[in-house]
Amino acid sequence: MMDMWTGVVEDRQDPLMLGRCRVRIFGVHDRNIQDIPTNDLPWAVAVMPLTSPSISGVGDSPVGPVEGTHVVGFWRDGESQQQPIMMGTIPGIPEDAPDVSNPEFAGLQSQAENYPKDTERHGLKESDTSRLARYRYPVEGEDGKISGESICEECITDTIVQKKLDERVLNVAVANDHGHYSEPPTKFNSKYPYNHVRVSESGHVFEVDDTPQSERLHTYHSSGTFEEIYPFGTKVTKVVRDNYEFVLGDQYINIKKLNPEGEKVDGGNLFINIEGDVFEKVNGNVERQINGSVREVIGGNFHTHVNGDRTITTEGSKAEKTAGDSSSEQYNKIEHTQGKCHNNVDGEYQLSSNKSVTLRTSGGNISIDAHGNPLSGVGVLGSKSGNVNINSTGFIQQTAGTKIGLLSTKGNIDINASIGGFSVTAIRGIKMISAGPFDINSGTTFRVICGGLIHFGTQGMLSCRVGNLLANVDLTTLISSPSFIMNGRSLAVLYTQASLSGAGININYTNANMTGNVMSCNLNSFSMKAPSQTYRGLIRMN
DSSP: OOOEEEEEEEEOOOTTOSOOEEEEETTTSOSOTTTSOGGGSOEEEEOOOTTOOOBTTBSOOSOOOOTTOEEEEEETTGGGOOSEEEEEEEOOOOOSOOOOSSGGGOOSSOTTSOSSOOSSSSOTTSOSSOGGGOSEEEEEOTTSSEEEEEEOTHHHHTSHHHHHHHTOOOOEEOGGGOOEEOOOOOOOOOBTTTEEEEEOTTSOEEEEEOOTTOOEEEEEOTTSOEEEEOGGGOEEEEOSSOOOOOOSSOOOOOOOOBOTTSOBOSOOOOOOOOSSOOOOOOSSOOOOOOSSOOOOOOSSOOOOOOSSOOOOOOSSOOOOOOSSOOOOOOSSOOOOOSSOOOOOOSSOOOOOOSSOOOOOOSSSOOOOOOOOOOGGGOOOTTOSSOOOOOOOSSOEEEEESSEEEEEESSSOEEEEESSSOEEEEESSEEEEEESSOEEEEESSEEEEEESSEEEEEESSEEEEEOSEEEEEESSEEEEEOSEEEEEEEEEEEEEEEEEEEEEEEEEEEEEEEEEEEEEEEEEEEEEEEOSEEEEEEEEEEO
């Protein structure tokens, strides 16, 4: 028959690290530690369950009892009683704290006076069972039967349950003002004897709670980091410090909401709130498919750097608004608009090029309109805007297949080529009309070539100052002006029919050559000064 015993662990610091404990055994070892010091007690070997191989580092560590733990066992060597075996621990309800001040009664208790504890978390005169396992507990009636259920308030207020409730993260903002969310409160509602709790000395907790309708799995670190699975499968993970995750293979995440019956319902959302920075590095490709809309609100700057090509395809409309400046820099730029293109600028608009600028239309017109903004609503010369200025230090050329027209209803027409030449060429007609003065200035050559009608008209003064003037027209040349002044070094006029009419015409050239069929001059006064003059054709002066 097995010789059983019970005793108290006084020392667990096993130099062989086999889980052995020095146990003072009731009825065998005297309580007086002077007669049998703790160091003279035999080492009791722990018995492990069959689920633990206990060999070559495989299985559970054979540690568990602490100083002051009551254990039960048997003598492996029988009557010799020198080889005790520990089979298990015995919980109870401690009445007194350890006291080793009197050596005669110092045995059968913790020599370090660390157990049993008497704190807010667990005190004397209460069950050694964890408070987490006995929140709701049965009440025994006078007849010895269970008559009801009672609640252990301190099993919440003085445990990690209350600590978790007090340290919940609340009111985390959802992006773009879509509300808030908070850490859900724990679903702790354990009932004895269904919650299987394991608590370590430092405060780590492992719960397998089988309480009906309140089933949970809970792993809690003494720092406050925990993972808890609620009834119906909701999982809450909280890390109070840094969190590292390394995946050496693939990772698959699917977010889909199900109802308690397992059927899919609308939803499956992802809410992420990062109060610091985000750094992402992808060594491969990134592909995203978004079947809905994308809305981004960026409070700071937005920088994108692409080493390769970038393609953006928009099947619908596109709208961009920039409150500040906008700049774009590229090597070549091609823009294609299948419909209309409108550029509306409230301020100035400038088009600059170090080389050529070409405006081309196929089958349509090119129009440059400048509408004045009259001062005080009075449309007079000198309005604040409405001018079109074309300036060139080189060559200005206008070519039209049918007609070139310059019209100024209220202001002036100024054509200036201070260094280069000015040339106007048309197959059919050239028409320049101004309500005010008409000035043509060229530092070198002014050339007008037209297969149809050339018409210069002004109600004011028409002035032409050029180095060389060549006017070649096949049909009709018409110049109408109250005052007409032409100055230059060389004048060549080739005409079929020419008509000059005005209050006064003044032509001053070093060399003048006019060749044609009929020239008609209707003037009040006519003055032509040149050292060398040549006239060929019929000239009529009235």
